[in-house]
Amino acid sequence: MKNVAIIGGTGYGAVELIRLLQLHEFMHIKKIISHSQYGEGIANTYPHLTEFIKEPMEELDIDRLKEEVDIIFFATPAGVAKDIIPDFQGSSVQCIDLSGDLRLTSAEQYKEWYGKDPAPQETLDKAVYGLPEVYKEQVKQAQIISNPGCFPTSALLGLIPAIEHQVIANQSIVIDGKTGVSGAGRKQSAMTHFSETNENVKPYKIGAHQHIPEIEKYLSDIAKDSITTTFTTHLIPMTRGLICTMYAPLEKNITSSEVIDLYESYYETHPFIRIRDEGTFPTTREVYGSNYCDIGLYVDQRTNQLVVESAIDNLVKGAAGQAIQNANLMNGWDEKHGLNTIPIYP
Numbered sequence: 001m002k003n004v005a006i007i008g009g010t011g012y013g014a015v016e017l018i019r020l021l022q023l024h025e026f027m028h029i030k031k032i033i034s035h036s037q038y039g040e041g042i043a044n045t046y047p048h049l050t051e052f053i054k055e056p057m058e059e060l061d062i063d064r065l066k067e068e069v070d071i072i073f074f075a076t077p078a079g080v081a082k083d084i085i086p087d088f089q090g091s092s093v094q095c096i097d098l099s100g101d102l103r104l105t106s107a108e109q110y111k112e113w114y115g116k117d118p119a120p121q122e123t124l125d126k127a128v129y130g131l132p133e134v135y136k137e138q139v140k141q142a143q144i145i146s147n148p149g150c151f152p153t154s155a156l157l158g159l160i161p162a163i164e165h166q167v168i169a170n171q172s173i174v175i176d177g178k179t180g181v182s183g184a185g186r187k188q189s190a191m192t193h194f195s196e197t198n199e200n201v202k203p204y205k206i207g208a209h210q211h212i213p214e215i216e217k218y219l220s221d222i223a224k225d226s227i228t229t230t231f232t233t234h235l236i237p238m239t240r241g242l243i244c245t246m247y248a249p250l251e252k253n254i255t256s257s258e259v260i261d262l263y264e265s266y267y268e269t270h271p272f273i274r275i276r277d278e279g280t281f282p283t284t285r286e287v288y289g290s291n292y293c294d295i296g297l298y299v300d301q302r303t304n305q306l307v308v309e310s311a312i313d314n315l316v317k318g319a320a321g322q323a324i325q326n327a328n329l330m331n332g333w334d335e336k337h338g339l340n341t342i343p344i345y346p
């Protein structure tokens, strides 16, 4: 049994980690760290957790964490983990960062897109990008994991097989993303205020989204070529769920059925990717509460474009579920451990 700490205790990512870790046989939640409410029980903030977590949340104490836990999940805003993880570098404690702090290996790029000072370069170099369907062997060996962003998870899983097999061109790729409001976390803001979100679809961060360099970096690594994309995001009046509709010019003469076969074979050994049959496309409801990424594919012969639909639950495959999948692999457990659940439907 491994002892786990969660930092960022009262946020949505942490609460989703708690929900999923309850089902895990090999991980025990030893500590929940809260910078705003240490000393209090988490049920004061989340009464639905009454009976599950009885111990009070604690203040961050790096020395005690080193002594008492084996795995730390950082469910903190960008700018927090980058200053703490270097203290654990080289120790036996495994660190999994749900924020964007370690996803860009270029310190300059982090500064540009996140507007903060970056982590030390040696920490950026050591962190493994935790997208297990692509980097499984590296994840198994990692001490520090940089958990992918929610949009990059959906976009990369939807595009990488086509890029790797040169089915699509490396340029003029369009990624049209839509997300529920829990993607913005628990803090209140005008952006996610009920009366501004309800019965509304709101484009945001156009041309300025912090996931642009992340998506382009990992697509470019796969293509061994510099890829740029047009990425747009929209806030949708729902709590959970994220879907990217992607359009890319075809490089090959190929049918929908052949692309589906290619994706099925690419993800054959990856239990959380489900490829839809020809003519059917995923919806966010069909992955709700689960670690699945469901992908639908269509070759538009008229316009010579590949259309990809890639749906995830932003809090599960987009955050806490993927973090647990990474922890499973880092510890030699079955990657499905604690995550083997049917989506909640309806």
Ligand SMILES: NC(=O)C1=CN([C@@H]2O[C@H](COP(=O)(O)OP(=O)(O)OC[C@H]3O[C@@H](n4cnc5c(N)ncnc54)[C@H](OP(=O)(O)O)[C@@H]3O)[C@@H](O)[C@H]2O)C=CC1
Residues within 6 Å of the ligand: 007, 008, 009, 010, 011, 012, 013, 014, 033, 034, 035, 036, 037, 074, 075, 076, 077, 078, 080, 098, 099, 100, 148, 149, 150, 182, 183, 184, 185, 186, 187, 314, 315, 318, 319
């Ligand atoms: N929500 C989502 O769908 C996704 C989120 N992420 C990323 O995961 C991380 C957590 O997200 P989420 O839980 O939604 O965000 P929330 O805003 O809901 O929670 C973050 C928590 O971090 C703690 N925190 C806030 N400021 C600081 C600070 N300055 N220092 C230390 N702790 C702080 C707070 O908890 P406390 O006061 O208890 O310490 C806060 O509740 C973020 O980096 C986010 O970008 C990634 C993918 C998807």
Ligand SMILES: CC(=O)N[C@@H](CCC(=O)OP(=O)(O)O)C(=O)O
Residues within 6 Å of the ligand: 078, 098, 099, 100, 148, 149, 150, 151, 179, 180, 181, 182, 183, 184, 185, 210, 211, 233, 235
């Ligand atoms: C609705 C909403 O605001 N969603 C967030 C999702 C952020 C996320 O996934 O986390 P990182 O910042 O850690 O990448 C956004 O689009 O910025």
